[in-house]
Amino acid sequence: MNEKCAVVGIFGHKEASELAYFSLHSLQHRGQEAAGISSSDGKKLHTIKDRGLVMKIFDENKLATLKGDSAIGHTRYSTAGDDSILDAQPVFARYDLGEMAIVHNGNLTNAEEVRNKLIEKGAIFQTFMDTENLIHLIAKSSKDKLLDRIIDAVQRIEGAFSLVFLSRTKMFAMRDRHGFRPLSLGKLSNGGYIVASETCAFDLVNATFVRDVEPGELLVFEKGKEPVSIKVYEPTPKHCIFEYVYFARPDSSVFGQSVYQTRKNMGKELSKIEPIEADMVIPVPDGGVPSALGYAQESGIPYEMGIMRNHYIGRTFIEPTQKMRDLKVKMKLSPMTDIIKGKRVIVVDDSIVRGTTSRRIIRMLKEAGASEVHMRVSSPPTTDPCFYGVDTPSKENLIAANMTTQEICDYIEADSLAYLDEEALLRSVNANGEDKYCTACFTGKYIV
Amino acid sequence: MNEKCAVVGIFGHKEASELAYFSLHSLQHRGQEAAGISSSDGKKLHTIKDRGLVMKIFDENKLATLKGDSAIGHTRYSTAGDDSILDAQPVFARYDLGEMAIVHNGNLTNAEEVRNKLIEKGAIFQTFMDTENLIHLIAKSSKDKLLDRIIDAVQRIEGAFSLVFLSRTKMFAMRDRHGFRPLSLGKLSNGGYIVASETCAFDLVNATFVRDVEPGELLVFEKGKEPVSIKVYEPTPKHCIFEYVYFARPDSSVFGQSVYQTRKNMGKELSKIEPIEADMVIPVPDGGVPSALGYAQESGIPYEMGIMRNHYIGRTFIEPTQKMRDLKVKMKLSPMTDIIKGKRVIVVDDSIVRGTTSRRIIRMLKEAGASEVHMRVSSPPTTDPCFYGVDTPSKENLIAANMTTQEICDYIEADSLAYLDEEALLRSVNANGEDKYCTACFTGKYIV
């Protein structure tokens, strides 16, 4: 499962595009397929977007052409095989009020319906991005002012959207009413502002966290003024709980809490509800590290780095026969044989999607001599696909949608398998009985 | 001076995208910046476009994804520094009648006016290509049928356009009423059809020339039918005479005549009106070859390959000091010293734009020992910029707009300089008194 993207906006800094560049680098884990930045010099927007990693796309000369003291940026995740540069963001458009650029993280659930209506009215769509809907809605809105048009536009869309808009003189940041995807506001050291999908982007550019953009809130950035907050919707939070489980970087704070600490909580809760006697707790790196640490601290069982991750990965050109598919996991992960041999091991991972990787890891640990391997998963069984911007396999490929926990345990060849249950997960994230998280991928309960 | 692009369309062949690929390769001289192909499998359009040469962009796997038995393609010329992949063609759009893709060679003179009107009505423009106007006009036309809409759309645009449209089941080819840019119809060996900017594309794919698409004519290609011709405009031909002078490949036939033969005619006319005694006639390769041959045949002065062109060009990384700028010409062209030494040389080129290259060539010939160098140019002085799709320097950079022929002669350090005059040029292209060519770049007489 993979997040689809990250967004960033910089307002009021002479090196806006450079700050956007570094911020995007911090958000690279949310999308490695393509990236782009649009800046405004007050008169004109400038856009560069391309395939590849942020570091590879931009250099000093390119950033120098992205003039102006405001900039928005995007990194894009893409489903396998689709390397179309045409679907990179920001989406730029000239329209009756001038020029605008938009970046979007999320997924519109009524995108097709909106698009069809727009098409009926003569609109053309040149890409397959939901984001294109928005620029049409803004362009076609009957309102006079851009602000009113943006409000008009976002009221017509549904689903998950953390958006940043750039016009020649202003910047706007907006989250959907449920606040599915994170979006935070930070203050730059010079007094300017930054909005970004995750707070880890703030650290690199020396910005300080101010607060999250609220669900349903539209922030308006204008030169010489403090950001103005407009409540477009009454907030009804449904934060994507999978951000805590896997997507967000552990050094970020999302939805008001430290990701690292929350993951440790999951491990602690998991230890409480699914204890087992063992010689050590080991994480599947890097995702399982904080929850394994939590599990170990709570249980008192020693934490060990029992599996090593090889950073020199890349594509092997060798034909992927069955032999090779096992090799592939081994080229990325390798067991700390001397530690594991003859030991009872609790291995902690953040989630099980298809089950194939878990099976390879457990086999690897057993081949390395582990006497017992107990799998502990710091989230509930993933049973349902996401419609709010996460790339999930279809239901028939989600192992937990098709097998009982015992069947999965047999399939992955573990000595025992246990998941965190929904309640414990909610305790981990300090939900305090509030119904403010989207747990649809575990429960199938979608917001209609 | 450079042409801006080439277009091609293939209809009714199982390997449509492959044929488009080879055709585009033949048309590579009209644009090396970017290229693209859209195909239709009857249900859906497929598009791939990218930076670079046709041969580099496409491979077997990519062509295999461009399914279907119709395809259109484009190669793009771009002004220096602008390597935006976003402005590559075909332009694809989903709209109320389904999907379409368009390729365009030329320049719309009322593009801004049309765009502004469209924008006023709520349209958004995501690129800086004139082509985007067309898809909007088609999408917004009040007509029901695509054919009627295309007619509607092209009636609203002015300027130079050789267009090919692809819908899911049909292909359309259209030339502006003046037929500024060439567009020819050919027949594939299997009974299918090809349209292309130049007939040299036909040879490579074993197609036979049928006829030119007429100025103002719209050709409709539909499965199982012969192409249907619709006269959208009464033709008032104003063919770009510079296609004969420089743009078109010598093995093409444009506007009904062999380019090579026409260039030879120019050389013959030049010899008649601007004779001079000399030991040899040499071309500036490759552009000046046919006219130098004509000059030599007419004058009886021996033709020699007095200047060699080095094909291993590329960018030198050495700092372009003054010394280096001379080197740059020498790295591309080198004199046949043993032939030239002590000889009176007539050097024939197709045109003089800025004069700097001519000066370097003449210096090079003199350094190689030529006793006299007489420059003969197989077109009239280039005095005016083009607004119909050719990238020309601004008037202050056109040497002939700012100097007399004698001044140019002094500047380029030639012993004599003479141009073909407009009348002789028209004789060369067999105009026969008809006013069917656009000679604006020589005369400043633009069609309003």
Next chain:
Amino acid sequence: MNEKCAVVGIFGHKEASELAYFSLHSLQHRGQEAAGISSSDGKKLHTIKDRGLVMKIFDENKLATLKGDSAIGHTRYSTAGDDSILDAQPVFARYDLGEMAIVHNGNLTNAEEVRNKLIEKGAIFQTFMDTENLIHLIAKSSKDKLLDRIIDAVQRIEGAFSLVFLSRTKMFAMRDRHGFRPLSLGKLSNGGYIVASETCAFDLVNATFVRDVEPGELLVFEKGKEPVSIKVYEPTPKHCIFEYVYFARPDSSVFGQSVYQTRKNMGKELSKIEPIEADMVIPVPDGGVPSALGYAQESGIPYEMGIMRNHYIGRTFIEPTQKMRDLKVKMKLSPMTDIIKGKRVIVVDDSIVRGTTSRRIIRMLKEAGASEVHMRVSSPPTTDPCFYGVDTPSKENLIAANMTTQEICDYIEADSLAYLDEEALLRSVNANGEDKYCTACFTGKYIV
């Protein structure tokens, strides 16, 4: 400080070059500059070597040309700026007994002397690799048989060498008398053999560890026979203790002990001799992870992943101003602000070389809000350069050679700084009073 290379040898397997390829991938951490493989098909040697990572250099087609059931391989570390492909290994030579290829990990201390003698006798040196000495010594040896020549040759060289030789029908593996660099013997599942710089290479190719090649031992591999052991020298072990400190992969076992476990021991010893009250122990990733874990387990202070490593690194094209140099560390490492804020932190790293990185890390932690930062280093102060194959800065750039511990502490802006002392280090590696490790980089006591 960086190891200079890794070697591998495969004998008796139909897919010898493929196994060498995967083994080299496992050893990539020992050298990323260049890599190469030579194979023998019984009649002829085949060699491919090039710049770059193993995964990038080889593909299926290239491996297919490396025919035969024996192969040797090498990955190369290179000092900055030197990207000469000419110094990649294996070194191949035709000589009077046929063809041979050699790979070498280490550094010959009498290389210049030997080379000068050889040159006096008419030898030519085409590269700057010590390895070239060896092929000359073998070629010029007065002995008849290759085995005797190899013995003859290695008796003339001094310093650190873990070597693998490949002839058309045999393979030889040899370690210097001190066993400076590691070299282990493993058995392939089909009965063939592997030798490699680290045992982590065995895991990937499903080989089982047999034993280390002994210091001073020469192993001879011949078809259809078990490896024959020849004691060329009486072993006087002086294993590079820095392999435990930093070079070797934690999942390897070198010099008979688990690297991971040994690093944990270092952390435990460090905790015993340099305890301090604090809220958490955090590693500098990835090098400091095992020793930080050991420190935490011994001290009972909680272990936390307080610093995150960003895996999307690469070169930034932004001018490296002072601002940027700090950015550079931040782009690679970022603090877990929410955990660290207001806390007393013990940060554990494997070594301090120049001190600049440590300073940036401590600054970063303080900016993230740590109330106290105590640096603990799991090895003694690095005071002396290495002459046995490790790339060390010159003495004036080794901070510990020029400052007291207190001065270093002030320089890196830590609240306290403590190193593991030599005795404790030796306890960590279970030296048991035996003088079997080279600790010259900490003590300046070189083997003469």
Next chain:
Amino acid sequence: MNEKCAVVGIFGHKEASELAYFSLHSLQHRGQEAAGISSSDGKKLHTIKDRGLVMKIFDENKLATLKGDSAIGHTRYSTAGDDSILDAQPVFARYDLGEMAIVHNGNLTNAEEVRNKLIEKGAIFQTFMDTENLIHLIAKSSKDKLLDRIIDAVQRIEGAFSLVFLSRTKMFAMRDRHGFRPLSLGKLSNGGYIVASETCAFDLVNATFVRDVEPGELLVFEKGKEPVSIKVYEPTPKHCIFEYVYFARPDSSVFGQSVYQTRKNMGKELSKIEPIEADMVIPVPDGGVPSALGYAQESGIPYEMGIMRNHYIGRTFIEPTQKMRDLKVKMKLSPMTDIIKGKRVIVVDDSIVRGTTSRRIIRMLKEAGASEVHMRVSSPPTTDPCFYGVDTPSKENLIAANMTTQEICDYIEADSLAYLDEEALLRSVNANGEDKYCTACFTGKYIV
């Protein structure tokens, strides 16, 4: 058939490596596989060599590291599939007199014998280049001075060699006694010297031709002195006549005569001995251009550019089926259909090797409508392979070694076929009865 390489040497110029770079670019037609330059700053040699074109390998930074006022360079032709960077030149070596670098154009006929003797005496060979023999011979020579050793060394080798040696303070240029391959001396504008395989290298760097290095002559370049000439051998010229036929650039002068003029002579002679009635003479570009011009001038039949060469070549990724092999020629060459249709055409090429390309060209011309196609070849039938440095197919692949002229005519589907005979060829090159050319590829008469 392809030449194997080009050499260049610059002595006594502050920008020696830069001049070598530009000279090598001029000689790129003699080898596109790899290139390299070694320079000397008086104390040390510096070498860079790599795969690819000269322009791609070197940039300003790299040239800046090649310090000193002398430099030698090489471009390398390589047989298909062999892209080993290891066989690039210059070959560098440290030996008892210091450092040297050598570049070599040609082929040593006793290379194996010499190598075997050297190997018997303990030498090792790390590459498969003949050039390696030379550095061994120099290193092992019993003479004291480098000059004497070079003389000693070249006296032990046989075959074709145009060599340039660079030591720390001197440069040496040498041609074999037969002068198989060209090598000329030029003077730089600052008083320094250049030697190069072809004089076309002089023009680019503003050097003036002094004279050819004589067969058997060794030129010694020393600072502050004029080049000293040493007659190592009595010259017995056997210049490779194929340099005139095909290899050399037409703007070069080799073996004392203009290549272009000599090729024209061949065409004239061909016209005299093999006349035929036709409407036009057309060359196969670019090789056939000068001889076709000569044929046309002599016969009075008009010369036309009947075949166009497409400069945007590259590898097509399309599977090379039979259909595609024809396409391949068509992608490179295309017929001037409008000129050719219905005409009797004489097509002139420099040689026929396998016959396949000729057949494709003739088919192409016939498909374009030529009523008759008469093939005229400006050299005799190529019947024998070359052992002096030219890459020729084996005898069974040389069509003229296996078929009569009539059979070849039938095979290539020409209406008539005629070759230049040996006598006429010798007349063309002004041999004047002297036996100073090697014509072995036409006659099988090799120098023993």
